[in-house]
Amino acid sequence: LLGAQAVPRSATGAAAVAPLPKGPRAMVLGDWYRVVNVSSPAVSPDGKRVAMTVTRAVESENRRHSEVWVVNTAGGEPQRWTAPSTESSTPRWSPDGKYLFFASTRAGGRGNTWAIRLDMPSGEAVQVPEYPTGSMPTDGSFAVFTDAAVPAPQVPSADPFNTMPAMARPPFDAITRPAAAARFDGRHVVDMNYKNNGTGFVPGRRVPRTWRPQQLFRQSVGDTSKKQITSTAYSHRGAVVSPDGKWVAFIADARLRSDSVADLERDSLARLPYDKVRDEAERNDADIYVIDANGGTPRKVIDWMGAESALTWSPDGKSLAFIGRPVRTKSARIYTVSVAGGAPRNLLGDWQYEPSDMDWLSTGAIQFTADIGGRSALLRADLTGKTAPKELVGGRRQLRGASYDAAGKIVAYTATSMTKPTELFVANADGTGERQLTSFNKDVNADVVWSDADRFTYKSVGNMEIEGWLMKPYGYEAGKKYPMVIYIHGGPHSAYGEGWFDEFQNLAAQGMFVLFTNPRGSSGYGADFTYSTRGRWGMEDYDDLMKAVDIVAARPDVDSTRMGATGGSYGGFMTTWMATKTTRFKAIQTDRTITDWTYWYGASDAQGLTEFEFYGKPWDNQALYDTLSPIRYVNKVKTPMLIVQSEEDHRTPMGSAEIWFMSLKKQGVPVELVRYPRSNHDLSRTGEPWLLVDRLGRLRQWFSHWLIGKN
Numbered sequence: 001l002l003g004a005q006a007v008p009r010s011a012t013g014a015a016a017v018a019p020l021p022k023g024p025r026a027m028v029l030g031d032w033y034r035v036v037n038v039s040s041p042a043v044s045p046d047g048k049r050v051a052m053t054v055t056r057a058v059e060s061e062n063r064r065h066s067e068v069w070v071v072n073t074a075g076g077e078p079q080r081w082t083a084p085s086t087e088s089s090t091p092r093w094s095p096d097g098k099y100l101f102f103a104s105t106r107a108g109g110r111g112n113t114w115a116i117r118l119d120m121p122s123g124e125a126v127q128v129p130e131y132p133t134g135s136m137p138t139d140g141s142f143a144v145f146t147d148a149a150v151p152a153p154q155v156p157s158a159d160p161f162n163t164m165p166a167m168a169r170p171p172f173d174a175i176t177r178p179a180a181a182a183r184f185d186g187r188h189v190v191d192m193n194y195k196n197n198g199t200g201f202v203p204g205r206r207v208p209r210t211w212r213p214q215q216l217f218r219q220s221v222g223d224t225s226k227k228q229i230t231s232t233a234y235s236h237r238g239a240v241v242s243p244d245g246k247w248v249a250f251i252a253d254a255r256l257r258s259d260s261v262a263d264l265e266r267d268s269l270a271r272l273p274y275d276k277v278r279d280e281a282e283r284n285d286a287d288i289y290v291i292d293a294n295g296g297t298p299r300k301v302i303d304w305m306g307a308e309s310a311l312t313w314s315p316d317g318k319s320l321a322f323i324g325r326p327v328r329t330k331s332a333r334i335y336t337v338s339v340a341g342g343a344p345r346n347l348l349g350d351w352q353y354e355p356s357d358m359d360w361l362s363t364g365a366i367q368f369t370a371d372i373g374g375r376s377a378l379l380r381a382d383l384t385g386k387t388a389p390k391e392l393v394g395g396r397r398q399l400r401g402a403s404y405d406a407a408g409k410i411v412a413y414t415a416t417s418m419t420k421p422t423e424l425f426v427a428n429a430d431g432t433g434e435r436q437l438t439s440f441n442k443d444v445n446a447d448v449v450w451s452d453a454d455r456f457t458y459k460s461v462g463n464m465e466i467e468g469w470l471m472k473p474y475g476y477e478a479g480k481k482y483p484m485v486i487y488i489h490g491g492p493h494s495a496y497g498e499g500w501f502d503e504f505q506n507l508a509a510q511g512m513f514v515l516f517t518n519p520r521g522s523s524g525y526g527a528d529f530t531y532s533t534r535g536r537w538g539m540e541d542y543d544d545l546m547k548a549v550d551i552v553a554a555r556p557d558v559d560s561t562r563m564g565a566t567g568g569s570y571g572g573f574m575t576t577w578m579a580t581k582t583t584r585f586k587a588i589q590t591d592r593t594i595t596d597w598t599y600w601y602g603a604s605d606a607q608g609l610t611e612f613e614f615y616g617k618p619w620d621n622q623a624l625y626d627t628l629s630p631i632r633y634v635n636k637v638k639t640p641m642l643i644v645q646s647e648e649d650h651r652t653p654m655g656s657a658e659i660w661f662m663s664l665k666k667q668g669v670p671v672e673l674v675r676y677p678r679s680n681h682d683l684s685r686t687g688e689p690w691l692l693v694d695r696l697g698r699l700r701q702w703f704s705h706w707l708i709g710k711n
């Protein structure tokens with residue numbers, strides 16, 4: 001059942017790939033490489049085609065490969081439109097339907113925007129500098145976009161440190177210097193943001209701090225010249241041009257202060273100790289403005305407390321819609337406001353859930369997608385705001401990336417459910433007439449019996465309703481007992497849901513129940529639920545998790561003496577926290593873990609999270625940072641633990657794992673630490689395929705060893 005595949009190397013260095021047995025059967029590790037992901041659907045303006053990104057693993061080369069594919073909305077076989085030899089993704093059609101643009105870094109061009117011509121098919125991708133990227137009016141004659149007008153400051157070519165590795169150079173305001181430039185290749189840091197989980201180490205500035213405010217530009221189709229239409233000390237964000245092309249709406253500082261003033265104020269406030277009145281007050285950092293599309297003086301449309309995003313014009317050009325969040329701890333809503341000004345109208349009222357994105361269709365309807373707990377749906381808002389939004393496409397699955405034709409008649413989206421990896425779907429914009437357009441996963445679905453999960457809800461502390469799922473083990477037979485592993489998600493503000501997930505399938509294939517829930521603190525249930533754990537991490541959310549364990553452990557088909565727990569990031573914290581509080585689990589796996597919040601504050605690239613959640617910095621509230629840190633109670637741990645950590649994880653750095661490993665070793669608790677090279681916080685999602693699959697294999701082995709007694 002383990003299905004671990006040796007990766008033999010041929011004489012050329014490429015790995016040979018062993019053939020997999022035909023199904024129906026349980027998932028083996030090699031099946032991971034066969035699952036295809038579909039994303040970024042884009043419907044052509046005439047509604048006849050949908051372009052999408054199709055991503056597969058190339059097992060023999062230990063990499064992923066993305067291409068742009070196109071399928072007719074009327075049906076038929078999807079076709080590959082980009083070369084297999086290059087990476088291509090995120091397609092979008094030009095409004096006149098002449099080009100299919102996509103992102104690709106390929107030789108022989110400038111920038112990464114390429115296009116396939118539909119008016120003169122040639123097979124080769126081209127670059128079209130005379131076709132601008134940005135927001136366009138209905139006639140598609142020009143585009144408005146934002147960019148910096150001043151060039152990035154250059155380091156003088158005579159800089160004596162130019163030959164050093166970027167991280168080794170002394171930053172601009174450093175006091176110390178290398179004894180000899182050629183003899184120091186370390187890292188010299190003076191700025192706070194010197195590492196980032198995605199990009200790695202970030203070299204310091206070699207020049208004084210400068211600001212490059214984002215200005216509005218316009219470019220006509222057929223012309224390569226770009227006209228700058230603003231010249232201000234503040235940045236313009238989210239710019240959208242009105243349907244008639246006369247106006248541009250944008251988001252900017254509420255007082256139109258220069259970027260430097262706003263940044264320096266933010267930096268100064270960030271250094272102050274936590275202050276309830278100041279830090280919990282609603283803020284008005286940004287507002288919505290309109291400006292003539294040829295430039296001039298902007299006019300403020302509304303003074304609105306909170307943060308605005310997803311600015312969109314109504315088809316008649318008389319109103320604007322936006323997603324607004326009054327304050328971090330309140331739910332985002334969709335608002336409309338007259339361009340002339342006035343009070344914005346809340347279209348979602350006190351509806352529990354939050355919009356993810358929004359489209360104002362040419363038919364006049366406002367449609368959006370939203371997470372509704374663990375599922376997601378396509379909905380239509382009531383323009384009067386009097387009734388709750390109407391669900392158009394939903395069910396027990398997750399929909400992403402809704403895209404419409406110009407007439408607002410057709411919608412395409414990707415969908416996945418517990419036993420079905422993503423595929424592309426299309427429907428009428430009102431949700432009727434849904435059709436599946438792709439079957440990229442047909443073969444793997446035919447071979448592998450993906451396990452399904454039952455959804456349940458339960459009441460926890462304070463009568464709060466929690467959503468959970470129990471996935472059946474592969475080969476489940478009534479009357480038998482099976483081990484169970486609980487999976488705990490990270491964030492803590494993220495969620496598990498109604499989608500195919502490699503990690504759950506991996507353990508279910510081993511003959512285990514997989515339990516997963518969205519305890520309080522999860523996203524997808526409205527902001528009150530999301531922020532109900534503020535200052536209380538590991539308290540009631542721990543109870544929510546353990547209540548689910550109680551419910552499942554009482555089932556006759558679950559062997560409550562063979563239970564395990566696993567989780568990553570905040571879920572990694574929670575698994576170490578659990579290890580200090582209960583001995584109910586026979587084995588635990590902790591992934592990208594956090595065991596000491598003060599260490600995490602100093603070592604992570606995201607410490608702003610605990611500044612908010614723990615009401616200040618460690619020295620503002622040291623007792624909270626300490627009492628919620630598993631390391632304080634590590635002497636209570638008895639449960640065998642597998643620790644998995646990535647060497648280049650700047651989000652949850654290695655120190656937490658190291659101290660946990662050492663503490664368990666010193667106490668004689670069985671523990672293994674697996675450290676993955678060339679990997680960051682996202683190893684389990686976007687990491688190198690061989691390492692990602694190696695990790696899945698170790699989870700199988702760890703829980704099989706402790707819960708089933710085999711390896």
Ligand SMILES: CSCC[C@H](NC=O)C(=O)N[C@@H](CO)C(=O)O
Pocket residue numbers: 489490491492494568569570571594606609651652681
């Ligand atoms: C409070 S620990 C923060 C770690 C991280 N949060 C944000 O980046 C986390 O828990 N991440 C989750 C969700 O993305 C993960 O699974 O990695």
